[in-house]
Amino acid sequence: MRAVIESGLIHIFDTYLYREAIKEIPGHYWDQNKKAWLVPENTENIALLKIIGCQFMNESGVQVNSREYPDIDGWIPADPIESMPIRAKPYRHQVQAYNFVGQILGLFKRGNDICPARGF
Incomplete structure (x- = not known):
C-alpha cells in the first residue's frame, strides 16, 4: 500500500487488503478514475496509515523520509x-x-x- 499527499488529501493506492480499515477513517471516499481512496490530510490519518504499513511517496514516486511525518510513539x-x-x-x-x-x-x-x- 502506498500513499501520495496532494492538495490536502491523502491518495491511497493498492489498498485491497486494508479497505475496511480505510473505510473507518472519517471523510474517506473512493476516486473511481484514480482507483484510489482519498482521505483528509491530518496527523491522525497519517499515523493510522503508518500503523497499518502504508508507504508515503512524493509526486515523483520517491519514498518520503518518515521524519517528515509525526512520531506515533510520542503522542x-x-x-x-x-x-x-x-x-x-x-x-x-x-x-x-x-x-x-x-x-x-x-x-x-x-x-x-x-x-x-x-x-x-
Missing part, C-alpha cells in the same frame, strides 16, 4: 504519574492505561493540575 506520555506497584519495567501501553485509569478514578494525590477528576 501519549509513557511516564507514570505516580509509581506503579510492580517490580518489572512496564510497557508503554501499560503505563498509559495506568495513568488513564488513575486519573479517571481519582487515585493520584499530586493535585488537581494533573488529575482534575479528583477535585477534593
Whole structure:
C-alpha cells in the first residue's frame, strides 16, 4: 500500500487488503478514475496509515523520509504519574492505561493540575 499527499488529501493506492480499515477513517471516499481512496490530510490519518504499513511517496514516486511525518510513539506520555506497584519495567501501553485509569478514578494525590477528576 502506498500513499501520495496532494492538495490536502491523502491518495491511497493498492489498498485491497486494508479497505475496511480505510473505510473507518472519517471523510474517506473512493476516486473511481484514480482507483484510489482519498482521505483528509491530518496527523491522525497519517499515523493510522503508518500503523497499518502504508508507504508515503512524493509526486515523483520517491519514498518520503518518515521524519517528515509525526512520531506515533510520542503522542501519549509513557511516564507514570505516580509509581506503579510492580517490580518489572512496564510497557508503554501499560503505563498509559495506568495513568488513564488513575486519573479517571481519582487515585493520584499530586493535585488537581494533573488529575482534575479528583477535585477534593
